[in-house]
Amino acid sequence: MEENPVGLATAESYYTTPKGIEDGLKAAYTPLRGFYGRQEAYFLTVTGTDMYTNGFGGATNIPDINNYSPNFLGSHPYVRVIWDNFYVGINQTNAIISRAPQVQGINEATRSRIVAEARFLRALYYFHLVRQFGDVHFTLEETQGVETEARRTPVATVYQEGIVPDLQYAVSNLPAKAQEYGRATKHAAEGLLASVQLTLGNWAEAEKMASAVINSNDFQLVKNYIDLWDINNDVNSEVIWSVQYTDDPLTNGPGNEGHLYFQFDYTRNPAMIRDIENGRPFQRFMPTNYTLKLFDLSKDSRFDGSFKTVWIANREGTINGKKVVPGDTAIKIVLNPVSDAVQKSVPYWLIDFNDKWVAAVTDPLEIGGASRRQFPTLRKYLDPLRTSVNATDGRRDFLVMRLAEMYLIAGEAAFKQGNNAKAAEYVNVVRTRAALPGKVADMQVKATDMSQDFFLDERGRELAGEMHRWYDIKRSGKFIERLMKYNLDAAENVKATHIVRPIPQTQIDRVSNPGDFLQNPGY
Template structure:
C-alpha cells in the first residue's frame, strides 16, 4: 500500500472456506512461523498490513464494478460489458454460482477475514505493546473485518461466520443469518474501532476513528437504524478533521487526491513493484474515442474498454443549468491528437475532435460541425443505432466517467492505475445524515444536511436555486441525490437493495436487466466451488433460484 508498507505476511493464511495452505510471499521473513513472527510488535504490525491487502483485489477492480455499479438503475453494459460479461448486469439465467466474479469476491474477503482474525486473536499476547498500541492494532483489524463481512452479507446473504483464526484445513461450513453477522460481528467490530482508533492516522491509508464512524453510519443506514446512522455521520461531520473540497471536480483531479474530503481511501502507488494490479477503474467507463479519425489512443485519454455505460436515468438526473456535478462527473469533449478530416473539414491536433451535448441536435448541424457532434435524444441507450448519438456504434459512445481516469499511468496500455480509491468521503456523511433525519421525521434538519452538499455542487450564481426545502424530500429524492453525488463509486447496488425499490427501479430504468431481474437477485449465488468443497453440503445450500 502507498504510505503503508506493502509487506505481505509470510503466513497470509487462507480463509476458513478456501481450504488451501498456499503461502503468498512478497518479502519473506526467513523461516519464521506465524507463532514466532506474530509474537513480536513488528510481526503483528506486518500481519495487520497484510490484512489490508484484500482491499486492492476489490476496490477499482473489474469484478467488483460489475457487482456494485452495473445491474443497477444507473449503469448498464457498454460494448465491452455486453461482449465479455453480460450476465451480471442482465441477471440472465447464465448468472450462476459458477460465474467467476462471485467466486473472486467471496474468496478474497474470506482471506481478509481470516487474516484479521489472526491479528485480533494474537495481538493480546504480543509483548512490548502498550494498551493504546495494542487496541489500535486490534481496532484496525476489526474495522477491516467489519468491512469485509459487510460486503459478504450484502452480496450473498447468510454466510459462514467466524471470529476465530483458522490455522488448518476445515471442510465444514454453516450459513449464519445476516442479522447475526451484523449484531455479533460488524457492529461490535466497528464500535470497538470507533472507541480505540485515533482520529488521525499515523500513515495515510490507515483506518481511523472517523473511518470507523463513517462505515458504521453506512451500516446503520443499511439496517434502518436511523438515529444511530445520523449520530455516526454527524460525528464525522462535526469532528472538524474533514471538510468538503471547494469544487466538486477537484475530487477527481489525480494531483489533488490527498484532500480534506477523504475520510478513508485504499492506497495505490506509482511504483509498479508494489502497486499490484493497481486501480483499474480507468479502463471500464470509457467512450471509445479511438473510432474518431482525429483521435489515437494516448495516456491522457486512456485505454477504453467500454464495459459500463450510463443509463438514460443517469443522463437525465442532472440539471445542467445549475448543478456542476454532471460536468464534474463526466468527460464530454475530446481534443484531437492527430490530423484528420471530419465532415469535409481539416482537424488539427489541439482542435475539438468529439463533443457530446445533452440535447437533440438537427442532422444538418451535426453534419456541418468540424468534429463529431454527438447528441442525446433520450432513446434507450442500448438500442441506439445512429453513430452520432449517445449509445451509438453498439454502445461504444457515451459520456466517460472522470472519477477513475488516470493520466499519470506509465504507458498507453498500462492497466495498473495509481489513483487512490475513495471508500469514504465527507459528502456521503451529509447524505447519510440527511436521509436518516428525514426517516425520523426531522425534515428541516434533513434539508440542512443535504443543502451543504448541494451548495458545493452549485454552478456560480446558482446556490439559491440549488437549495431544497422540506417539501422536496422523499425516498426517491435521496436515491436521486446519492446518484448525482456518488455515481460510479461502487455504492449503487447496495443503495438499491436497502431502498426496497430494487426491482421497481431496475425494471423502470435498466431495460437490459428488466426482463430477467427477480426477487432472488437481491443476493448473489454462492460460488459453486464453495458448495462443492464442503463436506456438509446439507448445511450450506445454494441461494434460492440459482
Template sequence: MKKLHYILLSTVLLALSSCHDMLEEHPVGLATAESYYSTPKGIEDGLKATYTTLRTFYGQQEAFFLTINGTDLFTNGFGGVTNFPDINDYSPNFLGTNAFVTTIWNNFYTGINQANAVIGRAPNVAGLSDAEKNRIIGEARFLRALYYFHLVQQFGDVHFSLEETIGVQTTAKRTPVSTIYEQGIIPDLQYAIEHLPAKATQYGRVTKPASEALLARVQLTRGNWAEAERLANQVIKSYGFQLVKPYARLWDIDNDVNSEVIWSVQFTPDPLLNGAGNESHLFFIWDYTFNPTMVRDIENGRPYQRFMPTNYLIKLFDPSKDARWDGSFKTVWKANRTGVINGKNVAVGDTSIKIVTYPVADAVKNAAPYWLIDFKDRWVGNINNTEIGGMSRRYFPVLKKYLDPLRTSVNATDGRRDFFVIRLAELYLIAGEAAWRQNKPADAAAYLNVIRSRAAMAGKEKQMEITASDVNLDFILDERGRELVGEMDRWYDLKRTGQLLERVKKYNLDAAVNIKEMHLVRPIPQTQIDRVTNPGDFLQNPGY
C-alpha cells in the same frame, strides 16, 4: 503525507512503506505464524497483510460489476456486452460458477481469516503497550467488519467465524445476516471507534472517524435511523473534514490527499509496490479512436468500455446549474492527430468529439467540424449511430472520476490513483436520509443543501437549494446518484431501500426482463458449495 503501500511477503505477510521509505524485505515466509506473530514486528506485519484484501476489491473490475452495474444508473457498454453481460442483465447464466463472484468471496474470506489471526494473537504479544495492542486489534476489527459488510450485502447469510482458521476446514454453515451484524460487524466497529486515534500516524490506516463513518453506513443499512444520523453528525462536526470546492477538484489525481477524504485505499506510482494497481480508469471509457482525428493516448485512457450510463443517469443532472455533471463526466475530446470530419480539416488541438445531452438536428450534426453525438432519450437498439449509445454502445459520456493521466504508457492498466472509500459528502447524505426517515424533512433538506451548495455552478446556489417538501425517497436516491455516481455503492443503495427491482425494471431495459426477487442476493460460489463436506448445511441461494 505518507501513504500505505503493500507488497506480499510469502503468502500472507506484507511490508509497509511510505512514498519516502525504503522497502526492506525479510524472509518471513520461513518463519511460522506462531513464532513470527508473537513479536511486535510480526503482529504489525500481520496487520498490514489484513489491508491487502482492500486492493483486490476497490478499483477492480469484479467489484464494479457487482456494485454499480445492473442498476438504474449503469448498464453494459460495448465491452460489457462483449465480455461479461450476465451480471448486468441478471441472465440465467449468472450462476455460482461466475468468476467475479468467486473472486470477491475468496478474497474477503482470506482477509477475514487474516484479521482473525491478528485479533486473536495480538493480546499475547510481549513488548507492546496495551494502547498499541488495542490499536492493532482496532484496525483489524474495522477491516473484518468491512469485509463481512460486503459479504452479507452481496450474498445474504454466509459463513461466520471470529476465530482464526488454521489448516483445512471442510465444513461451513450459513449464519443469519442479523447475527453477523449483531455479533460481528457492529461490535467490531464499536471497538474500533473506542480504540483508534482521530488521525493516523500513517495516511491510509484506519481511524476513529473512518470507523464512525462506516458504522453510520451500517446503521443506515440496518434501519437504525437515529444512530446513523448521530454517527454521521459526529464525523461531520468533530474532525475538521471539509468539502472540496469546486467539485471537479476532488477528482484531480494530484489531490488524492484532501480535506474531504475520510478514508481511502492506497495505490502508488511505484510498480514494485502497486501490484495490479487501481484499474478503475479502464472501465468507463469508450473507444474514441474510431474518430479519424484520435489515436490512443495517456490523457484519454485505455478504453475497456465496460459500463455505459443509462438514459436515467444522463437525465439526473441539470448541467446549467449543477457542476457535478461536468465534474464527473468527460464530454469533449480534442484531436491528437490531423484528419477530416464532415469534409472539414481538423488540426491537433481542435475539438474532435462533442457529446451533448439534448437532441440536435441531423443537419447541424452533419455540418459540425467534429463528431457531434446527441441524446434523444431512446434506449440502445432503437437509435442511430450518432446518438449516445450508438456504434453498438460505444458512444457515451465518460465517467472521469478515475481517469489516470499519470500512467506510464498508453496501454498501462496499473493505475496509481487512490480509491476513496468514505468521503464527507456521503456523511451528509446519510444524515439527510436518516433525518427524513425520522420525519424531520427540514433537517433532511438542510443536510442535503450543504452538498448541493458545493455542487452549484457559480451564481446558481439559490437555484440548487431544496425545501423540506422536496425530500422523499426518490429525491434522496437521485441525489446520491448525482453525488456518488460510479463510487461502488449504487447496487447497495437500491437493495437497502427496497428499490432495486422497481428502478432496474423502469430504468435499465437490458436488465428489466430478467431481474427477480432472487437477485437481491448473488449466487454462492459453486467452488464453495462443492468443497464442503456438509452440503446440507450450506445450500445455494434460492433460484440459482
C-alpha cells in the same frame, strides 16, 4: 537427514513480536486492493443498477451480471473472486485479533489500536459479504489447518455479533488521525458504522455516526466538485478514508483499474488515437438514460464534474469534409437532440441524446450508438499518470468514504425519522458545493422535497460510479422497481432472487457438509 529451516516464518513465531503483529496487520489491508478499483467489484456494485448498464465491452465480454441472465450462476468467476478475497481478509484479521493480546513489548494503547484496525477491516469485509450474498459463513476465530465444514449464519447475526460490535470497538479505540495515511481511523469507523446503521434501518444511530464525522471538523468539502477527481489531489480535505495505490510498479500490483471500464471508444474518431491522457477504453459500463437526465445542467456542476464530454484532436484527420488538426475539438457529446443538418455541418463528431434507450440506438452520432460505444466517460477514474498508453495498472487512490456522503447519510437518516427540515439542511451543504457560480440559491431544496426517491437521486448525482449504487437500491426497497423502470437490459430477467448473488460453486463443492451450505434460492 532432517532439515531445520531457520528462516521459516510462521504465525506462531512471527506474530509474537511487535514488528510481526504490525506486519500481520498490514497484510490484513491487502484484500482491499482485491476489491476497490477492480473489475469484478465494479460489475457487482455499479452495473445491474438504475444508473449503469453494459457498454460495448460489457455486453461483449461479461453481459450476465448487469442483465441478471440465467447464466449468472455460482460458477461465475467474479463471485468467487470477491468471496475468496474477503475470506482471506477475514482470516487474517481474526489471526491478528486473537494473537495481539499475547504479544509482549507493546503498550496497551498500541495493542488496542492494532485490534481496532483489524476489527474495522473485518467488519468491512463482512459488510460486503452479507450485502452481496445474504447468509454467509461467519467466524470470529482464526482458521488454522484445513477446515472443511461451513454453515450459513443469518445476516442479522453477522451484524449483531460481528459487524456492529467490531465497529463500535474501532470507534472507541482508533485515533482520529492515523500515523500512516490510509490506516483505519476513528472517523473511518464512524463513517462505516453510519453506513451500516443506515442499511439496518437504525436511523438515529446512522445520523449520530455521520454527524460525528461532520462535527469533528477534521474534514472539509473541497471547494469545487471536479477537484475531487484531480489525480494530483487524491489526498484532500474531503477524504475520510481511501485505499492507496502507487506509481511504484513493484508494489502497485494490478493497480486501480477503474480508468479502463467507464470509457467510450474515442479512438474510432478520425482525429484521435489512443494516448495516455484519454486512456485505454474497455467500454464496460455505460450510463443509463436515467443517469443522463439526473442532473440539471443549468445549476448543478456535478455532471460536468463527473463526466468527460469533450475530446481534443491529437492527430490530423477529416471530419464532415473538414480538416481537423491537433488542438481542435474532435468529439463533443451533448445531452439534448441536435438536427442531422447541424451534426453534418460541424468539424467534429457531435454526439447527441434523444432519450431513446441507450442500448437500442443505431445512429453512431447518438449516445448509445455504434453498438453501445458512444457515451460520456466517467472522469472519476481517469489516470493520465499511467506509464504507457496500454498500461492497465492505475495509480489513483480509491476514495471509499468522503465527507459529502456523510451529509447524505445524515440527511436520509433524519428524513427517515420524520425530520425533513433537518434532512434538507444536511443535503443543502452538499448542494451548495455542487452549485454553478451564481446558482447557490437555485440549488437549495426544502423539507417538502424530501423522499426516498429524492435521496436515491441525490446520491446518484453525488456518488455516480463510486461503488455504492447496487447497495443503495437494494437497501432502499426499490431494487426491482428501479431496475424495471431505468435499466431495460436488466428488466427482462430481474426478479426477487437477485437481491443476493449466487454463492460461489467452488465454496459449495469444497464443504464436507453440503446439506448445511445450500445455494441461494433461484440459482
